[in-house]
Amino acid sequence: MAKIWVFAELAEAKVAPIVLELLAKARDLGGEVEAVALGKGASAAAETLGKHGTKKVYACDDEVFDQYVAQPATDTLEALVKSGSPDLLLFGFTYDSREVAGRLSARLGVGQVSNCLDVEAEGGGFVAKVPYFGGAKIASLKLNNQPAIVLIRPKSFEAKEVGGTAEVEKVTATVGADSKRAHLKERIAEKGEKVKLEDATIIVSGGRGMQGPENFPLLEELADALGGAVGASRAVVDAGWVPYSMQVGQTGKSVRPSVYIAAGISGAMQHTVGMKGSKVIIAINKDAEAPILKMADLGVVGDALKIVPKLTEAVKAKKKQ
Amino acid sequence: MTPSAIIKLRFIAFTEKARLKIVVTVKQIPDPNATLKLTSDNRLARDGEVVLDPGDEYGVEAALRIKEAADEAEVVLVSMGPAKAADAIRKGLSMGADRAIHISDDGLAGADALTTAQVLTAAIKGESPDLVVCGCESTDGSTGMVPPMIAELLGFPQLTFAKQVEVSGSKVTIQRQTDVGYDVVEADTPALITVTAGVGEPRYASLKGIMAARSKEVKKVGLGDLGVTRGKPAEEVLEVVEAEKRQAGEVIEDDGNAVEKIVALLAKVKAV
Numbered sequence A: 001m002a003k004i005w006v007f008a009e010l011a012e013a014k015v016a017p018i019v020l021e022l023l024a025k026a027r028d029l030g031g032e033v034e035a036v037a038l039g040k041g042a043s044a045a046a047e048t049l050g051k052h053g054t055k056k057v058y059a060c061d062d063e064v065f066d067q068y069v070a071q072p073a074t075d076t077l078e079a080l081v082k083s084g085s086p087d088l089l090l091f092g093f094t095y096d097s098r099e100v101a102g103r104l105s106a107r108l109g110v111g112q113v114s115n116c117l118d119v120e121a122e123g124g125g126f127v128a129k130v131p132y133f134g135g136a137k138i139a140s141l142k143l144n145n146q147p148a149i150v151l152i153r154p155k156s157f158e159a160k161e162v163g164g165t166a167e168v169e170k171v172t173a174t175v176g177a178d179s180k181r182a183h184l185k186e187r188i189a190e191k192g193e194k195v196k197l198e199d200a201t202i203i204v205s206g207g208r209g210m211q212g213p214e215n216f217p218l219l220e221e222l223a224d225a226l227g228g229a230v231g232a233s234r235a236v237v238d239a240g241w242v243p244y245s246m247q248v249g250q251t252g253k254s255v256r257p258s259v260y261i262a263a264g265i266s267g268a269m270q271h272t273v274g275m276k277g278s279k280v281i282i283a284i285n286k287d288a289e290a291p292i293l294k295m296a297d298l299g300v301v302g303d304a305l306k307i308v309p310k311l312t313e314a315v316k317a318k319k320k321q
Numbered sequence B: 001m002t003p004s005a006i007i008k009l010r011f012i013a014f015t016e017k018a019r020l021k022i023v024v025t026v027k028q029i030p031d032p033n034a035t036l037k038l039t040s041d042n043r044l045a046r047d048g049e050v051v052l053d054p055g056d057e058y059g060v061e062a063a064l065r066i067k068e069a070a071d072e073a074e075v076v077l078v079s080m081g082p083a084k085a086a087d088a089i090r091k092g093l094s095m096g097a098d099r100a101i102h103i104s105d106d107g108l109a110g111a112d113a114l115t116t117a118q119v120l121t122a123a124i125k126g127e128s129p130d131l132v133v134c135g136c137e138s139t140d141g142s143t144g145m146v147p148p149m150i151a152e153l154l155g156f157p158q159l160t161f162a163k164q165v166e167v168s169g170s171k172v173t174i175q176r177q178t179d180v181g182y183d184v185v186e187a188d189t190p191a192l193i194t195v196t197a198g199v200g201e202p203r204y205a206s207l208k209g210i211m212a213a214r215s216k217e218v219k220k221v222g223l224g225d226l227g228v229t230r231g232k233p234a235e236e237v238l239e240v241v242e243a244e245k246r247q248a249g250e251v252i253e254d255d256g257n258a259v260e261k262i263v264a265l266l267a268k269v270k271a272v
């Protein structure tokens, strides 16, 4: 039976959502599922990891992993991989996990496949699915090395609690003399997010069709009325209308809400690859030929600037009923 | 204070060393605005129009700003790619980089990220830089794996997703972009950084810059010169298929009833 390890990224001492998605996949692959958690909250994370099907957690609570970027985690993972010999090592395609996965794969000299949508077990090995051309095509890549290192895009799978407890094996931090280099000195919060984009069940996204940053409050009002979050296309992020953290798509966030409302977004591949997993897509675009209308459950050909405020009023009225 | 002075302040550099050496990795990519094609072995065809990866233009820009704020600095471009990559390199030189190394070898076709990182590292080592600047992720591959691999192979710390960079003496401090703001990350040189669009709009090449670039040195090297032998590829492309498309639903003209229809759908999925 294949031994599958999930790198349990911790964010503010809690298991990052992507980890639970990876565990759902790891269980599906039918192997022996274990996790590695490094840093503040690692041992405590075992409870959540266990509930999501992890049998064993290698945990180290040392804060060196929170203080220095990537290198301490690479050192410790290298030691663990060498003694534990996993067949597959899953990482989230997130800023923090990417750093560690890249270094580890170079350290071990095994390569990796990044930015994946899926991974399958095939012929005793693993095959990763990678988007090509902004998601228009999907390539199947067979991994040649052990461990096979695969980085998977957030929201590719649905997390599911299955119950269970994980055995915790405490490990010591193996940190090289020269590995305390990139020092994380301070975390600055510039704004508090109301609802995080990737956690939102309803997303109202705007594109260049919103005409200007002065119209984005219209989307915020609709999102507020629905209890959702506001997203954006890259065109408006590049134009500086809204911050990068709101970008949905290939080079932004992947989201999978129950409802995605796209206002004034054309529906370029690089945008839709990040939102096509949404349960229901509603698009408002004044161009009847816009590609987004061809993938929406409900497409409205019309002016978003007129429709959105009316929709907000209607939603508020409906909620009062 | 003029806007440009404010920007420059981000790159205060007081180097004790006479010369700060900065390597910028630059990748040539198929023009993202052109139609992309696959080769017979399912790799991205790289023989059409090529451009300097827009992400790497930010790398060049960041390096040039650091240079301008330093007493003395040299900016060296390093690129791995077929003969055509020379165009992308020229663009970087026209912007103001001092010279370039172009790694081109038939034996590198279809190189994976690890091979790319190994080859780039071999070339970078020969330069003993204080700073290596990369894009966060390439526009064509979007894997973001080459920079951490290079950092690992060089034994450098990595300061990534920088929206602001400050070099002061032997210290590099960056603002690392996060969802809620930024992290302040610091390391001693030598170090590798990756930059986002936050570092500032890439400059246009001036006519003078374009002329000057013609006489700048572009050193061509092959695998043999670097002493690198290519290992077994980390992955193999089995097949490439069309992505599944979502079924189109209903498309309506907004004749005044659109809002009602949207609300009805939202109610159906219990969103209102």
Ligand SMILES: Cc1cc2nc3c(=O)[nH]c(=O)nc-3n(C[C@H](O)[C@H](O)[C@H](O)COP(=O)(O)OP(=O)(O)OC[C@H]3O[C@@H](n4cnc5c(N)ncnc54)[C@H](O)[C@@H]3O)c2cc1C
Pocket (backbone or CB within 6 Å): A206, A207, A208, A209, A210, A211, A232, A233, A234, A235, A236, A247, A248, A249, A250, A251, A252, A253, A263, A264, A265, A266, A267, A268, A269, A270, A271, A274, A284, A285, A286, A287, A290, A302, A303, A304, A305, B032, B139, B140
């Ligand atoms: C490597 C790469 C990565 C990329 N990554 C991303 C990514 O992560 N995310 C992303 O979004 N894009 C990404 N892009 C860019 C993508 O290709 C598109 O350029 C971008 O998504 C377009 O944004 P848009 O739909 O807002 O703008 P446009 O394409 O300009 O579309 C605007 C739309 O608004 C409509 N419109 C205009 N006025 C109105 C109105 N009053 N009411 C209603 N509709 C109106 C127009 O008909 C049009 O369809 C990437 C591109 C590349 C090359």
Ligand SMILES: Nc1ncnc2c1ncn2[C@@H]1O[C@H](COP(=O)(O)O)[C@@H](O)[C@H]1O
Pocket (backbone or CB within 6 Å): B025, B026, B027, B028, B053, B055, B056, B059, B078, B079, B080, B081, B113, B116, B120, B133, B134, B135, B136, B137, B138, B139, B141, B142, B143, B144, B145, B146, B147
């Ligand atoms: N062939 C290459 N030549 C030079 N730099 C590269 C090459 N491939 C990747 N890079 C650098 O690594 C960054 C990230 O690329 P990637 O890891 O491929 O997403 C790019 O923005 C470049 O700075």
